Amino acid sequence: MILNRYCPDVEVEGIAxxxxxxxxxxxxxxPDIVFLDVEMPHGxxxxxxKKFDQINFGVIFVTAFDHYAIRAIKYxxxxxxxxxxxxxxxxxxxxxxxxxIKNKSVSQGLNLLLQNLAQPARLQRLSLPTxxxxxxxxxxxxxxxxxxxxxxxxxxxxxxNPVVTRQIGxxxxxxxxxxxxxxxxxxxxxxxxxxxxxxxxxxxxxxxDGKIIDVSVRKKEDFLNAYKLM
Numbered sequence: 247m248i249l250n251r252y253c254p255d256v257e258v259e260g261i262a263x264x265x266x267x268x269x270x271x272x273x274x275x276x277p278d279i280v281f282l283d284v285e286m287p288h289g290x291x292x293x294x295x296k297k298f299d300q301i302n303f304g305v306i307f308v309t310a311f312d313h314y315a316i317r318a319i320k321y322x323x324x325x326x327x328x329x330x331x332x333x334x335x336x337x338x339x340x341x342x343x344x345x346x347i348k349n350k351s352v353s354q355g356l357n358l359l360l361q362n363l364a365q366p367a368r369l370q371r372l373s374l375p376t377x378x379x380x381x382x383x384x385x386x387x388x389x390x391x392x393x394x395x396x397x398x399x400x401x402x403x404x405x406x407n408p409v410v411t412r413q414i415g416x417x418x419x420x421x422x423x424x425x426x427x428x429x430x431x432x433x434x435x436x437x438x439x440x441x442x443x444x445x446x447x448x449x450x451x452x453x454x455d456g457k458i459i460d461v462s463v464r465k466k467e468d469f470l471n472a473y474k475l476m
Contacts, residue, residue, distance in 0.1 A: 252333055253340055265289030269297055277303050284309040293365055301356045304316050304343035313365060320420055322359035322373050346380075354380055372420075374400060374410045381408045385425075389453055391417055391434040399456070403439075424472035429461045437472050 259275040262268035264287040282291040282305050292315065292327040295301060307319055307326035319326050325339035340463050346355065355373050362371065372388075374381045383402060392399045398406050403407060410417075418428050428434050435451060442452040446455035461469055 248331055248336065248427065252337065255348065256340060263287065265291075265294045265415075268294055271404075278347055279306060280305040280307050281308050283307075284311070284315065292360065295356060296360060296377060305346050305356060306343055314368070317420070318359055318362040321362050322355045323370070324359055325371075342375075354382065355451045358382060374408055376408050376410060381406075384409075385422070386436075386438070388421075388426075388436050388453055389439045390457070391421075393432045396465070398423050400454060401457070403454075421456065424475040425466075427469050427472040428457065429465045429469045431462065433459050437469075440473070443473065 249258055256279070259277050260271045262271045266288045268280075268282075268286070268464060281302050282294070284291050284307055286294075290304075290308060295305070296448055305324060306426055308329065309326065310329040310333070325342055327335055327339060327462045358371055358373055366436075368430075370385060372383055372385055374383060374435055383400070387403045389401045391404060391414055392401070394409070396411075398417060399415045400406075400410060403410075414432075414434060421434060425437060426434050427437055429451065435453065440451045441454050443461075444450050444452070448461045448466050450458055450460045450473045451469075452458055463470065
């Protein structure tokens with residue numbers, strides 16, 4: 247009903263009430279996008295995806311719970327909706343799914359999700375949505391992130407500097423502590439990539455690539471605590 251009312255360019259091809267029925271329906275209809283609940287009768291949404299050798303459809307997860315796997319979903323840059331459905335979030339999720347289909351980056355994000363779910367204790371890889379598509383990076387290869395308004399610049403050990411279409415607050419919540427620490431309103435650093443800390447009112451750090459970054463007075467204690475734990 248919501249899709250019919252608010253998403254006129256989305257045509258509903260079918261509805262399934264179990265993982266088994268969903269598999270048959272997807273193979274029959276070959277949809278562009280699947281709205282997939284996390285928990286279903288006869289299996290969950292992730293088990294359903296594993297049944298496909300090649301995933302050539304977009305997925306938007308829908309769930310009533312802040313599920314244990316939401317973090318893995320976020321790492322894969324795949325959209326999810328919490329019930330009750332927020333219309334603005336729905337429209338944005340459909341728009342992103344359409345862009346992923348256009349850029350043919352659907353299967354990469356979903357494969358990354360399944361990899362991360364296989365090792366939930368330590369999510370190893372992160373999907374970064376850029377203007378051109380997706381970049382997939384190892385967490386340990388991130389040196390630091392810099393805020394640029396509604397965008398975030400990532401600085402990687404290989405010298406690449408992808409600009410991501412999300413605010414830095416997204417990654418402050420997502421990147422694991424104490425490995426990553428917000429040391430300034432503009433910067434999140436990989437504590438393992440800090441070569442030196444110079445004392446001062448807030449002080450500053452020297453990163454492994456030579457970059458000097460100020461530590462704000464307000465964030466100094468958080469950084470020193472994180473540094474001690476690494």
